[in-house]
Amino acid sequence: MRSVMEQTYTSIEYVIIDGNSSDGTLDVVKQLQAEFPNIEVSILSEPDKGIYDALNKGVNRATGDVIGFVHSDDMLAQTTTIEHLVNTFKTEKTDGVYGDLQYVNKTDPTKIIRHWESCAFDKKLLKKGWMPAHPTLFLTRDVYNKHIGFNLTYKIAADYDFILRVFKDDTLRFAYLPEVITKMRAGGASNRSLKNIIIKSKEDYKAITSNNVGSFGTIIQKNVSKLNQFYKKG
Numbered sequence: 001m002r003s004v005m006e007q008t009y010t011s012i013e014y015v016i017i018d019g020n021s022s023d024g025t026l027d028v029v030k031q032l033q034a035e036f037p038n039i040e041v042s043i044l045s046e047p048d049k050g051i052y053d054a055l056n057k058g059v060n061r062a063t064g065d066v067i068g069f070v071h072s073d074d075m076l077a078q079t080t081t082i083e084h085l086v087n088t089f090k091t092e093k094t095d096g097v098y099g100d101l102q103y104v105n106k107t108d109p110t111k112i113i114r115h116w117e118s119c120a121f122d123k124k125l126l127k128k129g130w131m132p133a134h135p136t137l138f139l140t141r142d143v144y145n146k147h148i149g150f151n152l153t154y155k156i157a158a159d160y161d162f163i164l165r166v167f168k169d170d171t172l173r174f175a176y177l178p179e180v181i182t183k184m185r186a187g188g189a190s191n192r193s194l195k196n197i198i199i200k201s202k203e204d205y206k207a208i209t210s211n212n213v214g215s216f217g218t219i220i221q222k223n224v225s226k227l228n229q230f231y232k233k234g
Contacts, residue, residue, distance in 0.1 A: 001014075001016075001028065001029065001032055001070075002032065002075075003070070003075035003076040003079075004039070004070055004076060005032050005035070005036040005039050006036075006079050007076065007079055007080075007081065007082045007083070008079050008080050008082075008083050009080075009082040009083040009086055010038050010039065012039055012040065012082060013040045013042065013062060013063060013064045014039055014040065014041045014042070015042045015044070015058050015061050015062050016029055016041065016042070016043045016044070017044050017048070017054040017055075017057050017058045017061075018043065018044065018045040018046075019045075019046070019047060019048045019054060020045055020046050020047045021045070025072075026043065026045060029041065029043060042061060042062075044057060044058075044061055049152060050152070050155070051071075052150040052151075052152055052154065052158040052159070053150075053152055055069060055149070055150055056149045056150050056152075059144050059149055060149075062141070064141065065140060065141055066085075066086070066089060066138050066139070066140055066141070067138065067139060067140075067141060067144060068085070068137065068138035068139075069134075069135060070135070070182070071135065071184070073106075073184065073185040074135050074182050074183065074184045074185070075109065075182070075183050076181070076182060076183075077102070077179070077180040077181055077182060077183050078179075078180075081179075081181055084177060084179065085097050085099075085138050085177065085181070088175050088177050089138075089140075089175075092173070092175040093173070094173045094174055094175040095139065095140050095142070095143050095172040095173050095174065096137060096138065096139040096140070096143060096166070096172065096173075096174045096175070097137075097138050097174070097175050097176075097177050098118060098132035098133065098136045098137040098138070098174065098175075098176060098177070098181070099118065099133075099136045099176065099177040099178065099179050099180065099181035099182075100115070100116060100117050100118055100133070100136065100178070100179060100180045100181060101115075101116040101118075101133035101135055101136050101180065101181065101182050101183075101184060102114070102115050102116070102180050102182075102183045102184070103115075103116070103183075103184050103185075103186045104183050104184065104185060104186065105185070105186065106185045106186055109183055109185070113186050113230075114186070114229045114230050115180075115229055116133045116229050117229070118132050118133060118136070118176055119176060120176045121167065121174045121176065123167070123168065123170075126164065126167060126168060126213045126214065126218075127213055127214040127218055128214075128218065128221045128222075128225075129214070129218045129219065129220075129221040129222025129223070129224075129225060130222075130225070131160060131163050131164075131167075131222075132163065132167075132174075132176075133181075133182070134159040134160075134163060135181075135182040135184055136181035136182050137163070139166065143166060143172065146169075147162065147165050147166050147169070149162070150162050154203050154206075154207070155199060155203065156196060156199055156200045156203055157200055157203035157204050157206075157207055160203075160204055160207050161203075161206075161207035161210070161211070164207055164208070164211040164213055165211060168211060168213055201219060201223075204219050204222065205219055
């Protein structure tokens with residue numbers, strides 16, 4: 001949360017969706033609100049049906065023109081990250097901006113485990129299993145209004161399905177910002193067990209075929225492309 005509050009760009013509406021937790025999250029929020037009174041904070045604390053339901057609630061509650069997500073184990077890479085994203089939206093006149101992602105050690109964020117370096121978008125890349133790192137993706141409200149949000153029939157791959165729906169839309173434009181946008185503490189939901197990996201692969205295949213952007217070979221290319229990320233730790 002602190003990485004959002006410390007941004008140099010201060011015209012931020014910070015929407016916090018809390019699944020009615022009892023871990024002291026709301027107390028931390030109140031402390032940060034007192035420390036950063038210029039940041040507008042909106043809090044919704046109630047049970048949800050999982051992470052994608054929470055994301056949909058966040059989108060529906062937000063009132064800004066551009067929407068992005070910072071999950072509880074994530075942090076914005078620099079204090080200037082939002083400023084750079086906003087400038088890119090303005091100069092590129094685009095519907096979405098994305099960048100690079102670093103997976104970091106859970107207890108020591110300075111230790112980089114994996115570096116997800118993206119690239120400029122080409123629609124042909126979708127059939128090769130390409131996708132931008134979802135935590136780095138910021139989209140206009142109009143995109144969310146058009147594509148309805150995350151499909152809750154997916155348990156792990158709703159973000160991939162949503163990205164395919166959005167990025168195959170020929171009416172939209174996207175810009176790549178070549179810098180690390182988000183640092184994610186290692187251990188996401190799709191990577192925690194063999195069972196989840198199998199579920200993720202099945203859901204990826206469902207997303208690929210239902211969006212008509214590839215075949216089983218797309219999943220293979222998608223997974224193989226991740227191997228190189230473990231050797232790019234610059």
